[in-house]
Amino acid sequence: MSGTRVFEGIVGNRAALRALERALCSGELSHAYLFHGPEGVGKRTVARRFGAALVAGGEAAFGRALRGLHPDLTEVEPEGAFTTIGQVREVRRLAASRPFEGERRVFVLRADTLNVQAANALLKTLEEPEAGVVFLLLAASREAVLPTIASRARPLRFDPVPREELTRFLAERGVSEPALAAALGRGSVGLALRYAEERELRELRGAVLEAVLGTLRDFEDVHRAAGRIAELAGKVGEKREREALSAAEEPDRAARERARRAGRAARDGAVREAFGLLSTVCRDAAVIAAGAPELIVNADRGEELRRVVRERAGVDWAAAAARTREAALDLAYNVSPEAILEVTLSELRRKTSGSSPGW
Template sequence: MPWSRVLGQDRAIDTLSHALESERVAGTYLFHGPSGSGPRAAALAFGQALLCERRGTPTGPAGDACGSCLACTKSARLIHPDLHVTLPFPKTSKQADKDDRPSDYSDRMAALAAEPYASADYRQRAALGSDGASNKQVAHRRIPMEAFRREMSFVPVEGRYVVGVLLEADRIRTEAANALLKLLEEPEARVVLILTAERVENVLPTILSRCQRVRFDPLAPDVLEAALVARAGVPATEAAVVARMADGSFTKALEVWGSESMQAHRALAVQFVREAYTGRPDRIAPVVQSAQKLGRESLKGWLDLVSIWIRDLVLVRAGAVAAVVNVDQTEAVQKFVAALPKADLEAMASVVAQAVDAIEGNAHAGLVLTALAFALRDAMHGVSDGLLVAPLDAA
């Protein structure tokens, strides 16, 4: 059954299943929640259920798709003529009146059909198979949105509904929103529009007010761990670590597992903290040089690993050993905490967060990491002011 592809989220699935069973389906939905928690997977599963030929029949399910009828197989591959899925993409042409979908657009849609939690969108992947995020603005623009509106204006060809899935609705440009508003203001009886968004506050109020909202929460580590084993073939011992590094996102969990350099990056993060404790420039400099080579986007992810290590220190000091992310390094974390009784862990977390902000602001990576190393040294010795860089007017 397609709902089985959606991890966790019992409350959201119950709401949508009941709508299907009672045939009280709203015209427009907004599935919102953290990236990788399930809005996209649920939108595709709900669209498949709406178009299922056997749903509601004596031999079919009531609140789910059967998964085996011709309509379901077409929907699963995103080729059903009444299912229209659109993804925001970076501009590839200077012509304002052109629908300039990138050449790999269909490949990305196929990847999402195969695994709705995959990192196949343009915001997270500049190119399929790469680790780099796009450095171009990713958005829904006017011409593609008008094409989407036209598709949604046709009567159903094969199914009971015309279903539109607009992914990342919080990335609709203002000039593109007018085409969507025409759909929302003049809804057809057999049209269902499903929007997904990570940040509700970034969805235009004129759109938001016309949607029935369905919230998705971060996924629990045990849910992620089980899914990594069952769906990605991750060994159980490694799945436990990856699940705790994913911040409630199966998409991020798949990214972490798929990254060949993750273990090396994690080791470098621990080494950075240890060398920072020494305060010796000759030992800090090589680690900083290695981290600099990661590139700006990967460097922010690497700093997240430093932050996770520090969070583990906080958890162990608080006695919450079972919640440690780096479960395979629990003993090392415990020894670290025992050796640093005066460490200001709150200050350590704060200066790492300030370093991430500095990197996002295009500060020189080498200078930021060097400053961070010495700020961490002070915090680990219990003499920190909680600042990455002292203000110029400090006494």
């Protein structure tokens, strides 16, 4: 298959795609690539397409690989927060064996989830790669990957998709309110599509908006708002678990465990998105206060945002946005998401009430 057809329909990041297209056409491949950039900008989709093209011998095999049914294309999902040394040892075992069907074996891994032991184990394979083995490493940033791993892979940067390009793409797909979905996607095609298609994510957004734009009178209100947001994030996870289980050909114990992990990951992702939304709402208020209302993300709630900015004069909304971004980092410490939400909403209530101009 030609490189152009492999990446047909992919939005944005033309520089990275052209580099991969050239590699497919010339056959001059690196033994390892590092796709780095923010979450949701297409790294995983491109890795699957590229990996499928590398192992496939034709259209049928390419389709099987995209569906996860090709024995020479392996995608390693982290076990919880980390990719473990046990998983890497299995990758090394497979990498040392001959491909089942073609000339190559391809492995897709989240490089920023490797713990130290797993990274060191993978490093040995990257230093002395087997012929015909290609590693596609994904990471939110190069800095999140151990330098010894990053230095042995060809880096390709993936950037957020410009809003105008994303809006055109969504409009061509028949999405209602494509401009709003594109804005909420914040450069991510996948996230924009989810806002257009997933009721659960829209409900989560509604709860976040209500928590910021509504009136939180006391701790009981904060507790209820945090609980509601956490509950809706849980529903996102439950839906993903059901989908993963229904997609399994044989819902055995291993399939159920994979579905549970997928559900937990989706729930955690929804909690992170809730913090992203909190920051976005505060940013919208900041740009309105600065006299640039055309830059807001939540355009469908513009009138409410303007009202809140008028009523809460003197609030440092930019500082509030920064504080919510900082609070999201606490999720990495296995603290209860609901507890972090309660603390964050309490701070926002105090600092955006209009009576406390500083942050």
